[in-house]
Amino acid sequence: MDVLRPTLIRIEGRVYRKNLIQEQAHQREEEEEDFCTGPGDCADEPCDAFVVEETEKGFQCRVEVPSPLYKYIIGKKGETKKRLETETRTSISIPKPGVEGEIVITGQLRTGVISARTRIDVLLDSFRKKQPFTHFLSFALNQPAIQEKFLQFKEEVLEKCSKDHGVSSSLFQNPAKLHLTLGTLVLLNEQEIQKACDLLQQCKEDFVDQIAGGKPLTVEVAGVEYMNDDPAMTDVLYAKVHMKDGSDRLQVIADRLVERFVASGLMLKEWDRVKLHATVMNTLFRKDPSAEEQNNPMPGKSAFKERESFNGRNILKLFENFYFGEVQLDSVRLSQRFSSDASGYYATSGELHFS
Numbered sequence: 001m002d003v004l005r006p007t008l009i010r011i012e013g014r015v016y017r018k019n020l021i022q023e024q025a026h027q028r029e030e031e032e033e034d035f036c037t038g039p040g041d042c043a044d045e046p047c048d049a050f051v052v053e054e055t056e057k058g059f060q061c062r063v064e065v066p067s068p069l070y071k072y073i074i075g076k077k078g079e080t081k082k083r084l085e086t087e088t089r090t091s092i093s094i095p096k097p098g099v100e101g102e103i104v105i106t107g108q109l110r111t112g113v114i115s116a117r118t119r120i121d122v123l124l125d126s127f128r129k130k131q132p133f134t135h136f137l138s139f140a141l142n143q144p145a146i147q148e149k150f151l152q153f154k155e156e157v158l159e160k161c162s163k164d165h166g167v168s169s170s171l172f173q174n175p176a177k178l179h180l181t182l183g184t185l186v187l188l189n190e191q192e193i194q195k196a197c198d199l200l201q202q203c204k205e206d207f208v209d210q211i212a213g214g215k216p217l218t219v220e221v222a223g224v225e226y227m228n229d230d231p232a233m234t235d236v237l238y239a240k241v242h243m244k245d246g247s248d249r250l251q252v253i254a255d256r257l258v259e260r261f262v263a264s265g266l267m268l269k270e271w272d273r274v275k276l277h278a279t280v281m282n283t284l285f286r287k288d289p290s291a292e293e294q295n296n297p298m299p300g301k302s303a304f305k306e307r308e309s310f311n312g313r314n315i316l317k318l319f320e321n322f323y324f325g326e327v328q329l330d331s332v333r334l335s336q337r338f339s340s341d342a343s344g345y346y347a348t349s350g351e352l353h354f355s
Contacts, residue, residue, distance in 0.1 A: 050117055058108035061117045065103050065124060066188030070094050072127040073103065073120060080123070088116040100189050129268070133184035135196065135349060137257060138335045140179055141241075141278050141327055142345050146221060147175040149324045150280065157281075157315055165232075166310030171281040174289065176344025180241060180276050182332070183258045183267050187349075196266055196334055197350030203260050204352045208332075211249050211256075212354040218244040221278060221324035226312050234312035235284075238277035239324050250329070251276060257332065278324075281315075283307040290338055330354050 052061045065073070073094060074081050085092055090107035103120065107113045154172045161167050187193045219241050227236040243250050254274040261267035284291040286308060332352040339347035 052110055052113050052117075054110075055106070058106065059110045059113045061105045061113050062102045063105070063117060063120060064191065065120075066192060067095065067098050067100050068131075068188050069124055069127060070097060070103075072123055084116055084119060088112045088119070090116045092116065092120075100191070128186055131186045131188070132337075133186055134337055135187050135193070136184045136335050136337065137182035137261070138179040138333050138346070139182070139329050140331075140333060140345055141221065142176050142178045142343065143325075143327050145325045146178060146327055150175045150178060153280065153319065153322055153324065157319065160318055161314045164311045164314050166283075166308055167315070168286070168310075170286045170289070171283060171310060172285065173280050173282065174344070176340075177346060178278055178280075179335070179346070180254075180278055182254050182274055183261060183270070185261070185267050185334075187266070192266070193334075193349050195264075196261075199261065199264055199266065200332065200334060200350050200352040203257055206260075207256055208253055208352060208354065211253050214355050216328040216330040216354055217250055217253075218326060219250060219329055220244050220326050223321050224280065224316060224319050225277070226316065228309075231313045231316055232311045233309040235282070235307055235309050236279055237281040237312055237315065238279050239322075241276050241278060244326065253332075281310075281312075283309060 050061060050063070052059050054060075072080070073084075073092070075083075081092055081094070084090070088107065089109060089112045090105050093104040093106070095101035095103070105113050105116045105120070107116070150173070154169070157167070158169055185196060187196055220243075221239050221241050223240045224237055225240055226234045227238065228234060241250070251274070254276060258267065258269070258274055262269045282291070284307065331354060333346070333348045334350035335346035336349050337346070341347045
């Protein structure tokens with residue numbers, strides 16, 4: 001974990017910093033590790049967050065769970081499921097692996113069903129946060145003029161700075177995938193993808209149309225900056241963006257979209273404001289050209305430990321004001337990670353159009 005940027009957890013309006021020692025302890029967990037709260041961890045009180053139905057045999061609660069998360073409720077050799085059932089005096093029915101459906105909790109006591117459901121929610125929340133992101137909200141910057149200027153930037157950097165430590169052609173972004181990332185999402189089935197698409201359209205109606213005025217946003221991409229504290233040990237170099245008219249409309253749209261997606265539970269809040277940037281060089285690309293950055297990478301991942309930084313001092317000095325061009329942003333895309341469409345950009349699962 002980066003001690004300067006610790007993981008933040010928001011609970012009931014308060015912000016807590018995640019303890020580093022606890023984080024290291026969790027790194028030893030395997031993906032299939034049994035995980036269960038004890039009998040006293042959850043209050044057995046009625047909860048308005050979900051519906052508990054009364055049946056002829058007692059009570060029942062249904063919860064939609066993406067199939068990739070079933071294994072965390074089952075646990076090693078079914079131990080987590082058995083323990084949950086025993087301690088809450090309920091029966092938990094889980095669909096077959098790979099089959100999308102609902103987990104059904106039944107029991108003679110309403111409090112037992114509520115307790116089982118609450119503990120399942122805790123399990124799912126814990127393990128969902130450990131899943132690599134699958135989608136992200138983006139503005140595409142891959143218009144031909146921008147790609148051409150980017151390739152010029154790459155050529156000049158390699159011509160003038162290739163002898164600087166760590167600088168090589170493998171660090172540069174694929175010009176067809178130049179973009180601004182607003183935030184990342186973990187969407188594990190078609191239902192969750194559809195929910196994200198529906199929310200995008202709701203955002204269009206609620207505030208995007210009013211802010212954008214039904215027209216594309218004219219943005220200039222100019223200048224470069226680095227992510228970390230020492231330019232001699234750079235991992236990410238990005239191009240800066242700003243509205244040509246000097247307004248903050250792009251920032252407002254980005255912030256409000258993330259705010260709405262966080263409130264829906266589809267996205268985790270990482271920063272108070274979206275940092276609008278277009279990655280042009282990234283040390284992750286050195287070993288994996290298809291890699292994409294995550295603003296808050298999970299601690300302990302070897303890909304981040306093994307990153308070889310580069311000396312970006314000369315690049316920053318020589319290309320501080322490099323002009324990549326002007327671009328018309330006409331949509332926000334729900335982009336799929338590790339994918340490509342016919343243009344070479346990320347495959348689009350959903351889209352919000354400005355006009």
